Structure formats: structure tokens, C-alpha cells
Amino acid sequence: MTQIGRVGVVGAGLMGHGIAQVSAQGGYDVVLLDADAAALEKGLASVEKLLARAVEKGKLDAQDAAATRARIMGTTEHAGLADCDLVIEAIVERIEPKVALWGQLDAAVKPEAIFATNTSSLSVVEQAAASGRPDRFIGLHFFNPAQVMQLVEVIRAITSSEEAVALGTQYVERIGKTPVQTKDRAGFIVNRLLIPFLVDAVRGYEEGIGSIADIDAALRLGAGHPMGPLTLADFVGLDTLFGAAEGMFAEFRDPRLAPPSLLHKMRSAGWYGKKSGLGFYDWTGEKPVPNPGIDALRRV
Numbered sequence: 001m002t003q004i005g006r007v008g009v010v011g012a013g014l015m016g017h018g019i020a021q022v023s024a025q026g027g028y029d030v031v032l033l034d035a036d037a038a039a040l041e042k043g044l045a046s047v048e049k050l051l052a053r054a055v056e057k058g059k060l061d062a063q064d065a066a067a068t069r070a071r072i073m074g075t076t077e078h079a080g081l082a083d084c085d086l087v088i089e090a091i092v093e094r095i096e097p098k099v100a101l102w103g104q105l106d107a108a109v110k111p112e113a114i115f116a117t118n119t120s121s122l123s124v125v126e127q128a129a130a131s132g133r134p135d136r137f138i139g140l141h142f143f144n145p146a147q148v149m150q151l152v153e154v155i156r157a158i159t160s161s162e163e164a165v166a167l168g169t170q171y172v173e174r175i176g177k178t179p180v181q182t183k184d185r186a187g188f189i190v191n192r193l194l195i196p197f198l199v200d201a202v203r204g205y206e207e208g209i210g211s212i213a214d215i216d217a218a219l220r221l222g223a224g225h226p227m228g229p230l231t232l233a234d235f236v237g238l239d240t241l242f243g244a245a246e247g248m249f250a251e252f253r254d255p256r257l258a259p260p261s262l263l264h265k266m267r268s269a270g271w272y273g274k275k276s277g278l279g280f281y282d283w284t285g286e287k288p289v290p291n292p293g294i295d296a297l298r299r300v
């Protein structure tokens with residue numbers, strides 16, 4: 001069985017930089033690729049910042065932090081991934097760019113390498129079919145922030161080999177996370193339950209069941225959730241939530257999953273949540289405050 005030594009991560013955004021960091025912390029050599037050089041720099045800078053913070057807090061010693069950083073190489077070229085044993089994709093949550101990427105990576109990466117998608121809700125087998133190596137293709141679904149969240153869902157497509165699933169599971173264990181196995185149904189386990197809940201919270205807000213602050217307080221204080229659903233939606237990214245809901249709607253045809261009108265409008269405004277500074281909250285100040293522009297949108 002192939003042993004995984006070098007891990008490629010495609011997309012240096014919210015998820016990709018975290019996956020690169022935990023892979024390097026697990027002892028793997030990592031190549032982090034982003035099509036956009038500025039996004040790559042930003043991803044690498046985030047890794048450096050988080051490693052420095054871990055050292056400051058005494059959670060990591062300075063030597064280990066330096067060794068971790070030294071194991072991560074950045075690139076904007078597919079050829080940089082040629083020798084990777086495992087390539088994990090964390091680009092935009094739309095099927096067309098993912099399918100196109102796998103075709104390009106099949107030509108660039110050695111044939112025995114395993115490919116894995118970090119999609120939240122899109123079809124794994126559709127990507128596997130486009131990868132030229134459907135048996136060596138699985139899903140590895142991390143949670144945000146990847147540096148902190150303990151779970152990784154290991155997704156078996158109908159084409160995945162036992163070996164690919166076993167290698168993916170071993171990788172997850174080596175980086176100190178807990179794997180759960182699931183099958184290739186939109187949303188897997190966590191999002192199958194979580195996305196309808198978040199979409200309902202947005203629709204409930206749109207219907208006027210409560211203010212942003214009150215909806216979040218209600219679920220924190222009445223249901224014991226660690227954070228309210230609209231705060232969580234901002235953390236997930238409203239563009240990502242939109243894509244996930246659409247993907248699940250396409251598979252299950254349940255109208256409850258269709259992205260609500262407000263989510264369309266916020267996405268069109270470029271309000272993607274915490275990562276863009278505005279979402280249900282304004283994240284640009286000291287503390288997040290409910291986004292004052294939302295009420296104006298709701299009256300449109």
C-alpha cells in the first residue's frame with residue numbers, strides 16, 4: 001500500500017491554509033497551492049500568525065513551530081504537486097471548477113496519488129469520475145477552523161477503493177483528528193443535519209421571528225448551543241452556506257433547503273460573513289455587532 005509522505009492542498013483560503021497547517025504539524029511535507037498569488041501569500045501568513053500565537057500561548061514550542069512552517073511550500077503551479085501522495089482540494093464550493101481542477105491535476109500529479117475533496121455538500125463521485133482515477137478518490141471533509149476542530153468525515157464514493165479509504169483514514173489519524181466514515185450523500189453526516197438548521201435560521205430571520213441578536217441568544221441560552229446560528233453562518237461563510245444549501249437542494253429537492261432570498265441578496269452584496277468583514281454581523285470592529293445594512297435589505 002502507498003505510504004503518504006507528501007500532502008498537496010489546493011486552495012489557500014479559510015479551509016486550505018488550516019489543512020496545510022495541521023498536515024505539517026502531523027509531520028507531512030506540504031505543498032500549498034492557490035491559483036491566486038495574493039491568496040496564497042495570505043494563507044501562508046495566516047499559518048505563520050497562528051503558529052506564532054500557539055507559541056505565545058505555550059501550546060507549541062518555538063522549534064516545532066519553525067519546523068512546521070518549514071515543511072510547507074507554496075506554489076501557484078499544478079506542477080508543484082507532481083510528487084504528492086495525497087492531494088486535498090479546498091477551492092470554491094461549485095462543481096464546475098472542482099471538476100475542471102481534477103482533470104488538470106490528473107495530468108500533473110503522479111498516477112498512484114490519492115485525491116480527496118473537502119467539499120461540504122457536492123457529489124464526490126462526480127469529481128472522482130473527472131479525476132481519471134475514480135478508485136483513488138475519496139472525500140476528506142474538515143471543519144472550520146481545521147486547526148481546532150477534531151472531526152474529519154471520510155467519504156467513500158461508490159468508486160472508492162478500500163485502499164484509498166484506508167489511506168485517507170490513516171492520514172486523518174496521523175494528524176491527530178478523529179475520522180468518521182460516511183457515504184457520498186449530500187451533506188454527509190454533519191451538514192445533512194446542520195445546513196437545514198442554518199437555512200431555517202436565515203429564513204426565520206427573514207420572516208421576522210426575531211432580531212439577529214435574539215435568534216442567536218435564543219439558541220445559545222435556550223438550547224445550549226455554543227454559538228447562535230447566524231453567528232455560525234458568518235463563520236461558515238455565507239457564500240459557502242449558499243453553495244451547500246443549493247447542492248443539497250439539487251440532490252433532495254426539499255424546498256426547505258432552497259437558499260432563502262435574503263441569502264441570495266447578501267451573497268450578491270459580497271457579504272460573506274466573517275471573512276469579508278460583513279455578514280449577519282459587522283466583524284470589522286472590536287466586537288461583532290449586528291449588521292445595520294441588513295434591515296435595509298429586508299425591506300427591499
Ligand SMILES: NC(=O)c1ccc[n+]([C@@H]2O[C@H](COP(=O)([O-])OP(=O)(O)OC[C@H]3O[C@@H](n4cnc5c(N)ncnc54)[C@H](O)[C@@H]3O)[C@@H](O)[C@H]2O)c1
Nearest residue numbers: 011013014015034035036039090091093119120142144236
Ligand atoms: N468554510 C467552511 O466552514 C468549510 C468547512 C468545510 C469545508 N469547506 C469546503 O472547503 C472548500 C473551500 O472553502 P473555503 O471556505 O476555504 O473557501 P475560500 O473562499 O476561503 O478559499 C478558496 C480558495 O481557493 C482558491 N481557488 C479558487 N479556485 C481555484 C482553483 N481552480 N485552483 C486553485 N485555487 C483556487 C481561491 O483563490 C481561494 O483562496 C469548499 O469546498 C467548502 O465547501 C468549507
